[in-house]
Amino acid sequence: MSTTENLCLVTAQPEFIDAALAELHALDQSLTDEGEIAPGISLCRVQDVARFMNIVSKTHPTFTRHLAPVQAIVDIDNSEDDLGAIALATVQLPGFAQIERGTHFAVQSRLLQTDKSQGPRAYSGGQINKTLAEALAEETGAIEDIKKPQVIISLLCTMQKGYLGISTAEDNLSAWPGGARHYAQTKEQISRAEFKLLEALEVFGVILPSHGQALDLGAAPGGWTRLLLDAGLQVIAVDPARLDPRLEQRKGLEHYRGYAEDYLEDAVQQGKQYDLIVNDMRMDAREAARLISKAASCLRTEDGFMISVFKLPHAALGIDPFVNLKEALQILRGSYNIVQAHQLFHNRQEITVVAAQPIPQKRRPQPNRPSQGRIQPPQRPYQERRSQTQRSTSTRWVQKPGQPREQGQGIRQSGSTRSQGQQSQRSSYQRRSQSPRPAQPRTTRPEHH
Structure with missing residues (x-):
């Protein structure tokens, strides 16, 4: 596991990711693009991630859909052993003290199939969320709340790396993973619009x-x-x-x-x-x-x-x-x-x-x-x-x-x-x-x- 205090993930609609990075750079000119993780998701570096995310949350950008700090990068091999490595890395995060008794929290995982040649994973995002949330709730007395969390543990997994961080829902710009707000279809629904x-x-x-x-x-x-x-x-x-x-x-x-x-x-x-x-x-x-x-x-x-x-x-x-x-x-x-x-x-x-x-x-x-x-x-x-x-x-x-x-x-x-x-x-x-x-x-x- 490697640690960092200067990285964050920026998520936007793929065609608008350049516009999202430009509007964020206008707010903090220390922002640098470290590379694309996947279409619409970029790894960025700033001088002070906490301060940067707080400024962005108060500005409400047009194109940036979601932010998440990267406080640890975990090596994974898509086996069941990854769950233990992710759990251990989580309790060692600098923001773990925010998960305390009575705090409403959520674990949000995004799994990217960046290399299909490696075959399927041994776990799903739902399994990670459930396993980690249950362990944290039992250990800390915090309350899992996937709809209105105060604190969010964000995890983005490629086929080789897991990018992990803890922040508030406010600083993430959205209470949903990657800003992807899903609604259930109903029989009364007329159109996707x-x-x-x-x-x-x-x-x-x-x-x-x-x-x-x-x-x-x-x-x-x-x-x-x-x-x-x-x-x-x-x-x-x-x-x-x-x-x-x-x-x-x-x-x-x-x-x-x-x-x-x-x-x-x-x-x-x-x-x-x-x-x-x-x-x-x-x-x-x-x-x-x-x-x-x-x-x-x-x-x-x-x-x-x-x-x-x-x-x-x-x-x-x-x-x-x-x-x-x-x-x-x-x-x-x-x-x-x-x-x-x-x-x-x-x-x-x-x-x-x-x-x-x-x-x-x-x-x-x-x-x-x-x-x-x-x-x-x-x-x-x-x-x-x-x-x-x-x-x-x-x-x-x-x-x-x-x-x-x-x-x-x-x-x-x-x-x-x-x-x-x-x-x-x-x-x-x-x-x-x-x-x-x-x-x-x-x-x-x-x-x-």
Whole structure:
């Protein structure tokens, strides 16, 4: 077993790992990338891991899904002997004193099959979690709590190494292994997209109102609509396509068989007001931002909020998804005082955004027209191959991920003002071409959810 006090694991969606490392490097320039463990998981070094993780947890990055300290590296051979070696290494960790009587803790194991030629392991992640948790609970009097742990023992195993550390759920950015939040499928479920809304509510700490009106843009087949109805809301579902037949007899549902832009034009003119507006249409992020900005005048000022998914293009020659995102967020901040963005586990090539406190029309600043020129970003000294993209950061106004919601927290009780995000820099993808970025086609076709 080797020990270290300067390493941590960074987890993000594989296509966004470069952006995640860039936003973390902006917070702590001592960060260096020691190498990729697996797609979307990088081993990094910083001068002070505890301080670094604490800073990141308070900043709430957009692309970084999970952090875990590496306080010990255990040699493993995928035999049953590994369980004893991991248990011995755990009690020798510098943070083991956090596991004490009454502390709610969880053991979270991630097993990577990095070399299939070595055959199957003699154990599963579930076996490691159960064996280690039972031994620790008996020895220390701590309480295993896999849903709301205060302290987490994180283990990531390749075929040769086990990376082990102890930290709080708050500092990990998520109470789930690698930030992978799974939900059980139910017979009432209409679509996979329901998981995106459930995760957004949990990660951002927002609470659905128990009554009032919600506007669901691009509703078909009706996954989000079902969840909103179940919460007690009256729902106007906007989509030219049919909804799931199971929704036809639901009380409180109105289906507008048309496009979102047409509906919003009438809604704005008629002065309609909603407690919640959601959007998951398949359209360019900037077009979605303009549409949601238009809807701001229909959102109740005091406690209304908006949840939208921004679709991003894949990086290619002359196409930079992070420029699209930066411009979309800039548009949105012209209409809302509070804007937060995060790449959720259930997001694909997309970002989920929550906004609140719409700015009155007469006071709204006009967003600057994005420059068509190419600005070369400074070179990152820590890793030449990594993307130079830096995200736009906004301060979150709700409880921290991994922590139980306390009374009075959540967007509906918030009085926060608009956060000042860091300015995103252009990524290395854009630097491959000096030609102007091609215009994105405008479409309002909904992505069925």
